[in-house]
Amino acid sequence: MTINEIQDELIDEFQMFTDWMEKYEYIIQMGKDLPLISEQYKQDDNLIRGCQSRVWLHADYKDGKVLFTADSDAIITKGLVSMVVRVLSDHTPSEIAGAELYFVDKIGLREHLSVTRSNGLLSMIKQMKLYAVALQSQEK
Amino acid sequence: MTINEIQDELIDEFQMFTDWMEKYEYIIQMGKDLPLISEQYKQDDNLIRGCQSRVWLHADYKDGKVLFTADSDAIITKGLVSMVVRVLSDHTPSEIAGAELYFVDKIGLREHLSVTRSNGLLSMIKQMKLYAVALQSQEK
Amino acid sequence: MSATSTISPAVLDVEKIRKDFPILSTMVHGKPLVYLDNAATSQKPLSVIKAIEHYYTHENSNIHRGVHFLSQRATEAYEVSRKKVAKFINAPHDYECLFVKGTTDGINLVAYSYGKQFVKEGDTIIISAMEHHSNIVPWQILCEDRKANLKVIPINEKGELKMDEYKKMLAEDKNVKLVSVCWISNSLGTINPVKEIIALAHEKGIPVMLDAAQAVQHIVVDVQDLDVDFLTFSGHKLYGPTGSGILYGKEKWLNAMPPYQGGGDMIKHVTFEKTTYNELPFKFEAGTPNIEAGICISAGIDYLNGLGIEVVAQYEHELLEYVTAKLLEIPGLRIIGTADQKTSVVSFFVDGTHPSDIGILLDKMGIAVRTGHHCTQPLMEIFGIPGTVRASLAFCNTKQEMDQLVEGVKRAVSMLL
Amino acid sequence: MSATSTISPAVLDVEKIRKDFPILSTMVHGKPLVYLDNAATSQKPLSVIKAIEHYYTHENSNIHRGVHFLSQRATEAYEVSRKKVAKFINAPHDYECLFVKGTTDGINLVAYSYGKQFVKEGDTIIISAMEHHSNIVPWQILCEDRKANLKVIPINEKGELKMDEYKKMLAEDKNVKLVSVCWISNSLGTINPVKEIIALAHEKGIPVMLDAAQAVQHIVVDVQDLDVDFLTFSGHKLYGPTGSGILYGKEKWLNAMPPYQGGGDMIKHVTFEKTTYNELPFKFEAGTPNIEAGICISAGIDYLNGLGIEVVAQYEHELLEYVTAKLLEIPGLRIIGTADQKTSVVSFFVDGTHPSDIGILLDKMGIAVRTGHHCTQPLMEIFGIPGTVRASLAFCNTKQEMDQLVEGVKRAVSMLL
Ligand SMILES: Cc1ncc(COP(=O)(O)O)c(C=O)c1O
């Protein structure tokens, strides 16, 4: 699936929820599913410090594709993080670098990407794109 | 005449004016009448610096009474100064120290005594009272 | 006071009071707003909003230097406001009350100007372990610049200052130049024994600064009774406009200190060779002041005075006791800050959850709380937690809102665990 | 342009514009207000007053740290405003635009932080002879602290900078660390050749700061075109609230400078041992900002943009030419400041009178002008006068008001002489 197909799939999944609480229950559920990163990568080097919660991000490069794993100490952030990983992971650096993440807005979670720096999500996406750009320039 | 009699006299004199311009014409007239201080006293020691205009004040003590002379480089201030001198000069230190200058307010010139520090009038009155208090304590 | 006691409705007519605050009728995500972030900033009564509007439609003008009508009018309003502030904290002289931007600005002013004059290499500044970053970082900067030491009064597990340690510091260190502590902690709600703190320092001739950011809106302030040397607070937490604040300082200190900022209004005479500074308070008020804020900070004070601060304090205290007892019924919930003397702030942590998760879910229920470290990171490290959920109360909150908070937390926790 | 030329009414519909400013219908001593003190502070259009009201009734909340709805809303409004400001001055990045209290605060910030990092004993700061006290005193304090030198670019009798002298200073002094001059003089109206000033300094690698307090409301500002290093202005002179202001600084300088104030929001991580500072712009915005001012400064900018600053500039220039010619018909009246490039300020002195006398009498006729030294005492000494009467114009003034001013001055002079 392309990045946008995954985004559309996510938007679809959220369409069935009629109120905020249901949405967040689903996000929390995604956050609870399995650890997203192996413990060895939960170290300061991989830490993205938001104002409130912490996010760890690790990138692997394999067969021309970037594989992301991530985690957070806050479960809602973790749920959000898992969505972003689902969307961006396993794509080529140029796909990732060029991706426009519209799903967050469409699902109604724009505030989590806002300037308030209340969580590490925005910094995480930035970091993922940086990795991609770096790998992209290696590719050439 | 007592300080208050002079104040009342001044209030009376201003009663006949119906508008601001006439009032100020009269004040300017008072300002123009004769220099109020001899040149030798127009020196920095006797200078009270307001934010806008400068006022010079000199005090003599004679036969138990304080004689004030004063001047200013702005003519309206000079007019105001001449009124205060007329009210306070030639009285005993304790009369001066205890005087309440209600005439300024009654004539409608309160703004000239305001916190805006736009002229040296307020500082001048303060200074006159300080002289009086100093002489008063000598008296005892 | 037990959790089930009713709050006497005779004390304050809260429903009527709430009508004075237009923003309280906001709908958030389809729910009525429950505003429990009063310690971050207070909402403004209509009288304050109207005072601002009145200023701009009837008085606006630059002050202190103009001879014209509007300038005189604005200057008068500004200086009358200063007098009201002085009366509010019982300052001996109005010129000891400087208009500043807020608490942070007030502390920085003292750190800079007092520090420049009085703090040398090897000297010590004492703060406490429960300080807001605004009462930490300015002293760190000063101490780094001067090679001075920053010492920290520790706290016990209830979140109270260890006064014995403070006494030891004063006894052992001959070079303490200033003590600066908060009156009330913004993350714990602890009311510190400031009168005793001041008296102990004064025995050694050491001045004391109080960060009263969380105090002025909750308890009676009397700087003469306290004999405090510096005290600062923010207008925006006191029902007044953002960008307003007060630094009270004893005349003797303010006179001995060099100015902080240079510019218009703070000078007497300027030449390129030599500049002489103006008298108090102007020496410390460089540039065009925030005239709106200066005038309207006292509109907030008027409003509070209208209710009566003792009545407000009592009501807020009853609310706090009520909500605290209710919250404690939630399994796994720990109250952070359990000092014997407390007011208006309840901070908590629920085992197995992250504060920000609870905050996000409460927000979706219309309940505004603050989550995180509340600008007191060192304090969070002492308690070993990433932060807390903090509900901070004011007289415009109701018992019903306390119930909503408790129900909201229960629901959030059940979703998260 | 001759004095009798009519001002094209097509340019601006001033009568309509005046309705946007509620305060302009004030009666002063029974006369309609003629407000000619715009350089001291501008009046506020209704849209700005409404924006303030809207903030307090719909958005008020502390920003940057809250997860709840109101906090997010206020934060968004605040950061959107920063973007508007950046666009207004064509800053490359919005985070190079710091919210400050005003021009004085902006200059003090640079004097402190840039000075701390870059100015050492024996270094030189260059200012000019026409600076406002706010662009003199902070440098005096810095130079005194650091044992550095303050050098002053002299002016000619028209009130223009002697550029030759400036070039000589740059050529002869190898230790110049900063040039800080006003773009437009508040007492003379002179528009300085800032692009040339900057280019000359940059040839030697010296950064330049512009005091744009009197510029932003009258001419188009493009910091990239100027290539200026620092530029600061006050919102209250730009139709915005008091206590608002902007300091633009190039990223490379702001990153190299230590923070100014310490406190909440400007830190990344605080421990008692070590504190790491936040990124731009937050590093320089300690404490709860003046949120109202930050948001509403751009309401003033929006208003001005709505009229079009080129149109405004043209109209104001025509007014200035008109009133200048008329005033010169009064015997004994000297215009102070007759630079070839001038805008919106006319300062004058009438032989045999004191400026404050004229100001008091004009006030009684409802005309608000400023009298005195306008916070430029050294400049008054150069001209050998105690001060001037200054009429400062804005787009909401009319030709008829110019006539009233001239008639008023005539009447005042006839009373005084
Ligand atoms: C040229 C100039 N610089 C600086 C200032 C100071 O601005 P503020 O008082 O708003 O800080 C002013 C305003 O009076 C000014 O005209």
Ligand SMILES: Cc1ncc(COP(=O)(O)O)c(C=O)c1O
């Ligand atoms: C105890 C305490 N000190 C200082 C501050 C800083 O106040 P401000 O941000 O208004 O400058 C606050 C407010 O957050 C506070 O609660």
